[in-house]
């Protein structure tokens with residue numbers, strides 16, 4: 001029923017789909033559409049091994065100094081959205097600096113910045129819809145901020161206090177929020193990507209105007225899960241957007257140890273989905289690619305892949321010291337190459353200045369406001385209690401099973417005798433737990 | 437946790453006989469991380485077929501256990517792989533089955549699961565299914581495991597029981613730098629696939645005088661760390677530190693004499709040493725960080741009751757992690773720490 005109505009709507013008139021025909025007697029292929037193109041082969045007398053084709057170029061709208069070089073997209077983002085983008089990126093940047101420092105001062109146990117990659121999270125979240133379900137990696141806090149997940153909420157998660165939605169169970173930066181349609185971050189790499197294929201499939205078969213968007217690094221894209229995810233989404237026609245942040249490094253591993261082909265984008269094409277490579281430091285390019293990509297996903301009922309090329313400016317995490325594998329001397333060699341990847345904030349700011357949408361003094365003001373807000377949030381978060389000890393045993397299953405009830409009792413018995421050996425006070429109702 | 441351990445003396449007497457040392461005077465102070473690097477260096481030096489690889493291995497690894505090796509032996513032998521654990525495992529099996537001595541690193545034991553199929557269905561069964569036509573015995577997986585104080589769900593797990601449950605694999609966990617060097621060299625030179633789980637919290641804080649020479653410590657052999665008469669405590673890895681602290685408290689507090697056994701090879705393990713000890717003491721505690729249900733302590737407890745039933749004067753007691761994922765802020769409650777062990781000692785002795 002569903003697929004017939006789509007055919008009638010002539011959704012499949014794009015050239016890539018011209019061979020799609022509805023099966024007559026047999027029904028096979030996703031949506032019961034036979035893709036004759038795949039069965040049909042042409043022949044040649046030339047023995048030619050192909051190993052390359054033209055390298056995919058990065059789509060960009062703004063140049064390094066924030067000039068619009070592609071006038072078609074000049075008015076593609078309204079002024080209010082542009083201002084919100086700028087403020088959100090500034091906020092993200094200040095938060096990164098403060099939280100990173102806080103880890104050095106042992107106020108939080110771990111942190112990961114998005115320095116230099118602010119446009120990816122913010123621009124993509126702006127280009128899709130707020131009810132689209134995001135499956136993040138960990139360097140997309142900008143998308144959280146864009147959707148209204150507050151700095152305070154971040155600070156609660158980073159300190160693992162009683163207000164953390166994740167109940168203090170996961171390491172810092174493992175944010176997640178049902179209300180904001182962002183699935184909780186998980187440390188094992190790339191596991192979220194095939195999950196986004198499944199969710200995108202569900203959105204199609206239930207007829208929703210909704211997509212699943214998943215983020216991942218070019219390193220994570222080496223995992224088997226990545227390949228399954230793309231193949232599943234393409235063959236099963238999932239409403240899924242794959243957003244790769246290619247920042248040229250996976251911890252110490254540079255991209256030439258990660259792949260020998262043309263990056264990640266080429267894999268999208270290989271698996272049969274519309275794909276674009278964008279300048280990851282150009283928020284105009286990211287926003288427009290995501291907006292257009294989303295339209296295609298909904299209209300054509302197929303996944304899309306976007307590869308955003310950027311550079312990881314900071315350390316991988318607070319556990320990393322990147323000068324070990326890219327010291328200053330080494331980086332001089334890359335100077336020219338990296339000059340193409342000027343801070344996305346700087347680029348948008350220059351554009352906004354030229355348009356008069358921000359004034360020179362605004363930027364300083366935004367930064368100051370953001371800094372104060374982040375500091376207050378962190379202070380407030382640090383003052384809160386840790387979650388209730390009960391929460392160690394909750395949520396393993398939908399209810400606390402008898403064996404866990406038993407273990408909880410054992411812990412209480414233990415704390416009755418040895419309570420003073422643990423910092424019970426720092427936990428919400430900690431003493432009461434031990435004495436109940 | 438780290439602080440408690442820093443204030444306690446965990447040093448062992450050098451077992452010159454077991455290590456078959458030629459130069460027992462030639463020692464160097466090293467931490468666990470440095471001894472791993474040292475053992476790997478010796479493996480590369482003594483066996484030209486050996487290769488070392490994994491994520492970020494080339495620059496020295498995120499824990500610095502392969503530091504300096506790439507510079508010394510070149511990128512063909514010490515190299516980065518793309519980021520894929522199933523790739524690393526399959527690739528390692530291919531290397532080992534075709535003439536190399538493959539030493540693969542999985543960056544964290546928590547991330548070994550994408551490689552589970554290759555390890556459990558392939559590496560473990562390579563020899564058996566081919567009628568010994570093929571094997572991948574020259575294969576070692578090293579991986580950091582266990583609690584670190586802030587690792588939460590995915591940087592803390594101790595997955596040894598999953599692998600101990602698989603016929604064809606050897607699973608090893610060292611407790612100290614001296615042990616790590618000898619056990620790792622044995623693992624690398626053993627003709628079966630070995631999983632070598634390194635207690636990552638000890639990388640920096642466990643430091644001792646380590647023999648400079650090339651030496652091995654036999655696999656499948658437990659060690660009695662301390663002799664005692666009333667109670668046997670069996671453990672491995674970091675957890676032995678909790679055991680030693682608990683035993684020190686118990687022996688100071690009341691009249692008890694505990695025997696401590698380091699299992700070292702989790703499977704196939706040294707039944708003889710374990711059973712002999714329990715037959716002598718009549719009481720036993722098994723303790724590990726991993727969740728209690730289905731953990732390797734369960735296998736030991738079952739074996740002990742089967743083989744020592746008439747000698748037992750108390751139920752075999754397990755002091756282990758709870759059956760929950762490993763939680764960040766609740767780590768101190770989750771872990772089977774020295775106070776839980778102390779209490780178990782009291783109850784078992786009193787039983």
Ligand SMILES: Cc1ncc(C[n+]2csc(CCOP(=O)(O)OP(=O)(O)O)c2C)c(N)n1
Nearest residue numbers: 139187188189217218219220249250251547
């Ligand atoms: C399955 C798995 N293997 C290894 C790791 C350890 N690890 C965490 S982040 C990372 C690098 C990821 O790089 P990339 O995907 O490119 O993202 P980036 O950090 O550059 O944003 C590694 C190896 C992990 N978390 N999960």
